[in-house]
Amino acid sequence: MFATQKLFNNAYKNTMNNNTQSQYDLVIIGGGVSGAAQYFTVSKYTDIKRVLLVEKESAPGMINSAATNNSQTLHEGDIETNYTLEKARSTKYKSSFTRRYLESHTDLHGTLYLKGPKMVFGVGAKEVTELRKRFQEFKDLFPTLRAMERSELATVEPKMIAGRQEKNVLGLYNEDGLTVNYGALAGQLIVEANERWSQEQSRSGEVRFGEAVSDVVDNGDGYTLKIGDQTVRTRFLSVCAGAHSMYFAKVLNVPAVAQSSLLLIAGNFYYTPKFLNTKVYTLQDPSLPFSAVHADPDILHQADKNRYGPTTRIVMTLERGRFHTVTEYLITIVPVVDSLLAYVRILANGKFLLYAVKHNLIFTIPFLGNYLFMRTARKIVPTMRYRDITLARRQGGVRPQIVKSDQTQPLNMGEAKFTAQNAFFNVTPSPGASTALYNGLVDVRSIAKKIKARFDDQAVKQDFGTPLV
Ligand SMILES: Cc1cc2nc3c(=O)[nH]c(=O)nc-3n(C[C@H](O)[C@H](O)[C@H](O)COP(=O)(O)OP(=O)(O)OC[C@H]3O[C@@H](n4cnc5c(N)ncnc54)[C@H](O)[C@@H]3O)c2cc1C
Numbered sequence: 177m178f179a180t181q182k183l184f185n186n187a188y189k190n191t192m193n194n195n196t197q198s199q200y201d202l203v204i205i206g207g208g209v210s211g212a213a214q215y216f217t218v219s220k221y222t223d224i225k226r227v228l229l230v231e232k233e234s235a236p237g238m239i240n241s242a243a244t245n246n247s248q249t250l251h252e253g254d255i256e257t258n259y260t261l262e263k264a265r266s267t268k269y270k271s272s273f274t275r276r277y278l279e280s281h282t283d284l285h286g287t288l289y290l291k292g293p294k295m296v297f298g299v300g301a302k303e304v305t306e307l308r309k310r311f312q313e314f315k316d317l318f319p320t321l322r323a324m325e326r327s328e329l330a331t332v333e334p335k336m337i338a339g340r341q342e343k344n345v346l347g348l349y350n351e352d353g354l355t356v357n358y359g360a361l362a363g364q365l366i367v368e369a370n371e372r373w374s375q376e377q378s379r380s381g382e383v384r385f386g387e388a389v390s391d392v393v394d395n396g397d398g399y400t401l402k403i404g405d406q407t408v409r410t411r412f413l414s415v416c417a418g419a420h421s422m423y424f425a426k427v428l429n430v431p432a433v434a435q436s437s438l439l440l441i442a443g444n445f446y447y448t449p450k451f452l453n454t455k456v457y458t459l460q461d462p463s464l465p466f467s468a469v470h471a472d473p474d475i476l477h478q479a480d481k482n483r484y485g486p487t488t489r490i491v492m493t494l495e496r497g498r499f500h501t502v503t504e505y506l507i508t509i510v511p512v513v514d515s516l517l518a519y520v521r522i523l524a525n526g527k528f529l530l531y532a533v534k535h536n537l538i539f540t541i542p543f544l545g546n547y548l549f550m551r552t553a554r555k556i557v558p559t560m561r562y563r564d565i566t567l568a569r570r571q572g573g574v575r576p577q578i579v580k581s582d583q584t585q586p587l588n589m590g591e592a593k594f595t596a597q598n599a600f601f602n603v604t605p606s607p608g609a610s611t612a613l614y615n616g617l618v619d620v621r622s623i624a625k626k627i628k629a630r631f632d633d634q635a636v637k638q639d640f641g642t643p644l645v
Pocket residue numbers: 205206207208209210211230231232233236237238239240241242245246247248249250251358387388389390416417418419420442443486572573574575602604605606607608609610611
């Protein structure tokens with residue numbers, strides 16, 4: 177059973193009953209951290225009257241938001257070397273909403289989140305020079321970030337230095353990191369929202385778990401949805417269904433996605449005994465769009481394990497291991513020829529192709545895969561042995577990376593929102609969990625405006641200590 181379910185065991189009973197209405201102001205599809213953030217925002221900062229959240233799983237946050245399926249990092253931009261200063265500034269601002277929310281729940285430290293150090297680690301002259309330069313550029317934005325030399329690293333994280341031949345190493349270290357169980361966060365947001373709804377007389381918030389939205393029709397002034405054997409109507413539709421958001425947008429022929437499709441990237445995680453207390457990222461290869469190996473504390477195994485990964489495997493399922501979703505994936509790549517040509521342009525980057533082949537084929541070979549991953553992970557812990565590493569079975573979600581077939585560089589990193597007249601479709605690869613609360617606030621503010629409801633900017637500013645821009 178996932179920790180999320182354990183944590184909120186009884187809180188997930190459907191709030192919907194037989195007398196439930198079938199006309200809503202807002203329906204949210206998806207009870208991961210994105211949909212939960214919207215549901216929470218509606219309850220607290222708007223006067224929207226009738227909202228419904230529909231989640232096909234039996235509890236919130238069981239797909240990409242599950243702690244087993246992502247790296248649990250609150251991305252802020254200090255240890256992600258693929259972020260420019262501007263991207264780091266924007267990500268830090270957006271993630272600050274999640275940080276503020278978590279830090280106001282001190283009683284949930286250890287279950288919802290963990291405080292602890294993080295760093296980006298460079299090995300060899302080239303990487304160390306790059307990190308020193310980066311430190312000068314980023315230190316004002318991150319006042320608690322500092323350069324940690326080899327001698328101090330040997331004291332703080334001895335396993336990173338033991339047995340290491342290379343003398344030239346450097347860490348950019350920040351003691352103020354957060355590891356987050358985003359699935360549990362989704363649950364907490366829904367529980368809080370439901371508590372608020374239960375005290376409301378003139379408004380209603382409802383949640384349906386264990387039922388999928390199987391059909392959506394655009395009525396011009398709203399949407400009709402099929403959920404189980406019931407039909408409901410909504411004035412506004414917000415699709416927070418991960419990779420399925422693209423599927424729904426394609427089914428509805430939303431013009432904004434006409435030239436977009438998905439490249440689906442799954443990946444494995446590996447466990448080792450707990451060698452490290454710090455979340456350790458390594459420098460990203462600039463010619464590859466995915467983060468290099470990193471070592472993480474695991475909120476589900478705080479005392480005894482570290483988790484490494486993820487690897488990068490191209491798949492055709494919208495959700496990990498759900499083979500029936502291949503047909504839905506095929507709908508996301510319409511128009512097929514344009515999407516295939518875009519894939520060819522992406523793979524024309526020889527390094528990317530080699531990387532994809534290595535991760536798709538070699539890392540999946542029993543024993544050899546573990547051995548090769550161990551060699552990669554030795555960049556962080558040089559004395560790691562083959563017997564230290566085990567595959568974290570059935571872990572790792574699917575990152576739905578956006579591909580724009582009308583662009584010369586078709587692969588887009590980061591989250592995307594596609595808009596129709598009365599609908600939003602959120603597609604959320606990393607850092608979508610870190611920024612979910614900010615995205616939820618901004619989306620709901622726009623939705624409130626569209627359906628002529630009130631949005632309380634002042635209350636948001638008061639709760640989060642910063643205006644919502
Ligand atoms: C390997 C990996 C590592 C990552 N690491 C990080 C990280 O460290 N930090 C970070 O910020 N982000 C990370 N991410 C990204 C992060 O996991 C996602 O951005 C985030 O979980 C997205 O949340 P979501 O609610 O949008 O999607 P999800 O959590 O996937 O939720 C979508 C929900 O929609 C539901 N749904 C789909 N179709 C239907 C339907 N027809 N009817 C009803 N419900 C439906 C699904 O059941 C699901 O619960 C990582 C992702 C992966 C795969």
